[in-house]
Amino acid sequence: MATNPQQFPVSMRLFHWLVAAMVLTMLGIGVTMVVSLAHYHQLISIHRPLGILLLIFVAIRFVNRQFSTLPPFPATVSPRERFIASWAEILMYTLLFVQPLVGWGMLSAARYPIVLWGGLHLFPILPHSAMLYAALRKVHTVLAYLLFLAIIAHFGAVLVHTWIVRDRFFSRMAPWRVRAR
Amino acid sequence: MPSDETSSTENQPAPLSERRKLARLAGIGVVILCVAGAFLYLGGWFSPYELTQARFVNGFQKVYGFHSGFRRNHAKGVGVTGFFDSNGQGTHLSKAVVFQTGRVPVIGRFSFGGGNPYVADTPEAIRGLGLQFRLRDGEEWRTAMINRPVFMFNTAQAFYDNLIASQPDPNTHKPDPEKIAAFAASHPEFVQATKIIQSQKVSSGFDNSAYNSLNAFRFIDAAGTSTPVRWMMAPVQPFAPVSATGATEGTKDYLFDALIASIHQHPLQWHLIITIGQSGDPTDDATIPWPEGRQQVDVGTLTLDTIESEETSPARVINFDPLVLPVGIAPSDDPLLSPRSAIYSQSFTRRAGEKEVPSAITPSDVQK
Numbered sequence: 001m002a003t004n005p006q007q008f009p010v011s012m013r014l015f016h017w018l019v020a021a022m023v024l025t026m027l028g029i030g031v032t033m034v035v036s037l038a039h040y041h042q043l044i045s046i047h048r049p050l051g052i053l054l055l056i057f058v059a060i061r062f063v064n065r066q067f068s069t070l071p072p073f074p075a076t077v078s079p080r081e082r083f084i085a086s087w088a089e090i091l092m093y094t095l096l097f098v099q100p101l102v103g104w105g106m107l108s109a110a111r112y113p114i115v116l117w118g119g120l121h122l123f124p125i126l127p128h129s130a131m132l133y134a135a136l137r138k139v140h141t142v143l144a145y146l147l148f149l150a151i152i153a154h155f156g157a158v159l160v161h162t163w164i165v166r167d168r169f170f171s172r173m174a175p176w177r178v179r180a181r
Numbered sequence: 182m183p184s185d186e187t188s189s190t191e192n193q194p195a196p197l198s199e200r201r202k203l204a205r206l207a208g209i210g211v212v213i214l215c216v217a218g219a220f221l222y223l224g225g226w227f228s229p230y231e232l233t234q235a236r237f238v239n240g241f242q243k244v245y246g247f248h249s250g251f252r253r254n255h256a257k258g259v260g261v262t263g264f265f266d267s268n269g270q271g272t273h274l275s276k277a278v279v280f281q282t283g284r285v286p287v288i289g290r291f292s293f294g295g296g297n298p299y300v301a302d303t304p305e306a307i308r309g310l311g312l313q314f315r316l317r318d319g320e321e322w323r324t325a326m327i328n329r330p331v332f333m334f335n336t337a338q339a340f341y342d343n344l345i346a347s348q349p350d351p352n353t354h355k356p357d358p359e360k361i362a363a364f365a366a367s368h369p370e371f372v373q374a375t376k377i378i379q380s381q382k383v384s385s386g387f388d389n390s391a392y393n394s395l396n397a398f399r400f401i402d403a404a405g406t407s408t409p410v411r412w413m414m415a416p417v418q419p420f421a422p423v424s425a426t427g428a429t430e431g432t433k434d435y436l437f438d439a440l441i442a443s444i445h446q447h448p449l450q451w452h453l454i455i456t457i458g459q460s461g462d463p464t465d466d467a468t469i470p471w472p473e474g475r476q477q478v479d480v481g482t483l484t485l486d487t488i489e490s491e492e493t494s495p496a497r498v499i500n501f502d503p504l505v506l507p508v509g510i511a512p513s514d515d516p517l518l519s520p521r522s523a524i525y526s527q528s529f530t531r532r533a534g535e536k537e538v539p540s541a542i543t544p545s546d547v548q549k
Contacts, residue, residue, distance in 0.1 A: 031224040035231075037523050038516065040522055119508040121318065121319045134534025160206075164202055
């Protein structure tokens with residue numbers, strides 16, 4: 001079966017949905033664990049290794065993107081929208097790289113042992129400083145909200161194109177194969 | 182960046198009518214509100230009365246006032262350092278590195294329960310000992326213990342309700358006896374635990390107090406077998422009743438001063454005693470003691486030989502989170518453990534970003 005040139009390559013679609021699922025899970029866990037008492041320990045025990053896994057996946061995804069052929073924008077996407085979409089992508093990648101690093105960095109600054117699973121620990125990447133921890137802890141929250149807003153905006157834009165402009169925009173990144181027409 | 186090439190538009194369906202367009206736009210709005218709403222729900226935005234980390238810590242600030250840079254509970258304290266010599270007996274129960282024969286460096290902190298960093302010393306106040314065992318490869322064991330055989334509360338909600346109930350009345354400067362009575366009436370486990378605590382003789386100082394883990398944990402051995410345990414730091418310093426120290430009482434920091442004098446005289450030591458629970462012993466209720474006669478294992482000796490003011494001590498920036506555990510020690514099903522970890526972390530996060538104010542025990546106090 002020939003691949004549809006209007007769809008992103010399989011590898012890019014796979015990474016997109018994998019990372020999307022992980023990011024939404026991380027945001028959900030994050031927003032829950034900062035208020036939870038009973039489930040805090042369980043949630044943070046998932047949040048730490050999943051964050052590192054996400055960092056690894058985002059790195060692989062970014063490399064994969066550099067070696068992939070991207071489908072063209074449909075004609076229904078205006079030059080202004082293309083400009084916004086391009087910058088939104090840069091913003092999203094930046095957030096996806098920086099957010100796990102800030103998480104790792106803040107635990108390093110607090111000198112918490114950064115337990116992944118069992119005896120596997122991450123080394124600290126920043127000097128021991130309570131003030132630095134406090135600042136990065138705030139940054140982690142702000143970036144999480146920014147990431148959430150970016151995802152909502154991206155999701156809204158795709159829905160507008162797919163349901164209102166009806167240019168089959170969603171099918172470009174659909175997890176399933178869509179036949180060309 | 183995406184390419185600027187454009188694909189054909191020949192299969193474009195006919196545009197929607199204005200009404201349909203609006204309806205679909207509204208649909209998109211609903212979908213997005215649902216997603217945002219789900220996250221707000223998870224973040225507790227729709228449950229304003231549920232006890233959260235922030236509300237719990239606000240409770241401490243409400244009752245004890247805001248003290249910049251200090252722990253929200255166990256605010257008054259001093260830092261200590263020393264080491265733990267393991268005798269190897271613990272390896273039968275747990276594969277944790279800390280129990281292998283040998284020495285591990287320790288940073289600790291003695292404290293009083295409560296959120297006032299300048300409170301006057303009293304023998305009745307809860308004495309706390311937080312410890313951080315620094316194992317190899319960045320592994321750590323942190324524990325926060327107090328000189329009570331059992332804890333007064335078995336849930337975070339009960340702790341919080343008692344905290345709020347015992348808030349001093351602005352006019353009498355004393356807790357409202359009616360509120361205390363109402364709390365006791367609805368918490369028989371609190372009454373029972375208080376009886377056990379009051380039946381114990383209080384020792385004269387920090388140095389001859391026993392410190393208990395309160396919560397149960399699980400030790401995991403090399404074969405993966407899990408054993409329910411509680412632990413205690415049993416003092417080598419001989420017991421002396423409170424009244425024996427009458428001569429030094431009266432000064433505001435007399436218990437801390439006595440600790441400083443004691444540690445300057447000779448290093449202080451405790452035996453780490455592991456109590457092994459049997460099936461049926463409650464691991465999920467810190468207010469209930471385990472039956473007498475449970476097997477106890479002395480796994481090593483803690484030696485504390487230096488003391489420092491919080492201003493210079495590395496203990497100040499340690500969060501003695503009881504769930505920072507090495508491989509070989511795991512949490513039990515005690516419902517207090519996760520809330521303790523959460524609330525300690527919230528307190529740490531807040532104070533880490535605040536201006537540090539000199540503590541009651543100054544660097545010159547510890548030179549004496």
